[in-house]
Amino acid sequence: MRTEIVAGKRAVMEAVRAGGADEVLVARGTRGSPAMRDVVAAARAAHVPIREVERDELDALDGDHRGVAARLVRPIPTLGERDLASFEWPADAIVVVLDGVEDPQNLGAAARSVEAAGAAMLITRTHRSAPPTAAAVRASAGALLHLPHARVANLSRALDRLRDAGFTTVGLDEAAERSIFDEPCPDGRVALVVGSEGTGISRLVREHCDLLVSVPMHGKVGSLNASASLAVVLYAYVLASRGRSAG
Numbered sequence: 001m002r003t004e005i006v007a008g009k010r011a012v013m014e015a016v017r018a019g020g021a022d023e024v025l026v027a028r029g030t031r032g033s034p035a036m037r038d039v040v041a042a043a044r045a046a047h048v049p050i051r052e053v054e055r056d057e058l059d060a061l062d063g064d065h066r067g068v069a070a071r072l073v074r075p076i077p078t079l080g081e082r083d084l085a086s087f088e089w090p091a092d093a094i095v096v097v098l099d100g101v102e103d104p105q106n107l108g109a110a111a112r113s114v115e116a117a118g119a120a121m122l123i124t125r126t127h128r129s130a131p132p133t134a135a136a137v138r139a140s141a142g143a144l145l146h147l148p149h150a151r152v153a154n155l156s157r158a159l160d161r162l163r164d165a166g167f168t169t170v171g172l173d174e175a176a177e178r179s180i181f182d183e184p185c186p187d188g189r190v191a192l193v194v195g196s197e198g199t200g201i202s203r204l205v206r207e208h209c210d211l212l213v214s215v216p217m218h219g220k221v222g223s224l225n226a227s228a229s230l231a232v233v234l235y236a237y238v239l240a241s242r243g244r245s246a247g
Contacts, residue, residue, distance in 0.1 A: 006134045006142075007062035007069040009039055014142020015070045016042045027067040028052045039068055062134075078132060079121075079150040084161040087148075093120040093189045094238055095162060097169075099155055099205050100196035101226055104130045108139020109227035110194070115143035117234040123150045123158055123191075159191065159208040167191045171201050171209035172233055179216045180233060185241035186210075192238065194230045213237070 006015050015021040016039075024043045030036050031052055043050050048070075058065040079087075096114045101107055107130040114122050129151075130136055137144045152158045159169050168186035171193040193209055195201035206212065215229050224232065 004072045004134050005061045005069055006072060006137050007058070007065035008138050009035070009066060009068055010141040011138040012068050012070040012142075013039055013042050014145050015072060015137070016046050016048050018142070018145035019046070020072045020145055021046070021048050021070040023071045024048055024050045025053050025058060025061075025069045025071070026050060027055050027058055027065075030067050036068065072134075079148060081150065081152040081154070081158055081161065083150055084123075084152075084158060084165065087121070087165075089120060089165055089167075089189060091188065092242065093167070094234070095119060095121045095123060095167065095189075095191040096230065096234070097123045097155060097159065097191055097193040097205075098125075098129065098195075098226070099193060099201050100125065100128055100199065101194070102128060102130050102196065104133055104136035105139045106130070106197075106225070106227050107132070108136040108141075108144065110230050111136070111140040111147055111149070112143045113227065113231040113234055115140070115147040117239060119147070119234070121148040121150060123152060123155070125155055126151045126153050155202075156204045156208045159193070159205065162189075162191045163210075165189065168211075169193060169209045171195075171206055171212045172215070172229055173201055173206065173212040174214050175200075176212035176214040178212075179214045180237040181216060183211060183213050185238050190238060192230070192233060194226055194233075197226050 026036055058069055061069050096119055111122055132144050167189040169191045215232055
């Protein structure tokens with residue numbers, strides 16, 4: 001099985017907690033330092049061995065390791081399109097669909113917001129889309145190791161499957177006639193579709209959305225990047241709406 005490396009304190013801790021770490025590597029002389037205290041405690045609690053190595057060895061694994069890395073022996077888990085039909089969705093499930101986000105840093109940043117918002121799943125394309133690499137895991141602060149992630153060949157077909165499962169599909173489009181302040185978030189299961197920073201949602205995917213909304217921009221900057229827009233809509237639109245109805 002191919003071994004992957006994740007580096008950085010947060011990503012290593014989440015790899016350990018997710019049960020995917022085979023070994024934790026720490027820079028020699030730092031094992032007992034306050035900075036490594038949480039990592040060491042998490043590894044011990046999960047019975048994951050800790051090995052001290054020279055910084056040169058860590059440098060060869062990751063250039064920005066911050067003194068700690070972990071070897072993953074379990075591949076970063078992903079689901080397929082067929083799993084969308086059999087997945088046990090909560091009645092108020094939130095799914096986020098990324099259309100053409102190719103940068104692993106953006107994928108990681110988006111996944112961090114998706115997991116923090118309590119979404120049920122992240123869906124991305126298999127082609128022209130960032131895979132869940134170690135770099136993406138690090139950018140997600142380990143969220144990709146906990147979040148169900150489906151990679152599909154055809155996003156339009158995936159949206160149809162979600163609609164069959166009772167989802168309303170909402171596309172984030174800066175050219176939409178109505179903003180998140182004008183259009184109430186649908187009740188029940190919601191699939192939020194976010195496109196790439198350059199081209200946005202593709203035409204076919206846009207046509208498979210039940211409604212389109214934009215993020216109102218009041219400053220001089222014309223737009224937000226994909227992960228920032230996603231975080232805004234998740235919290236100010238989806239979760240805020242559900243919080244009001246619950247209260």
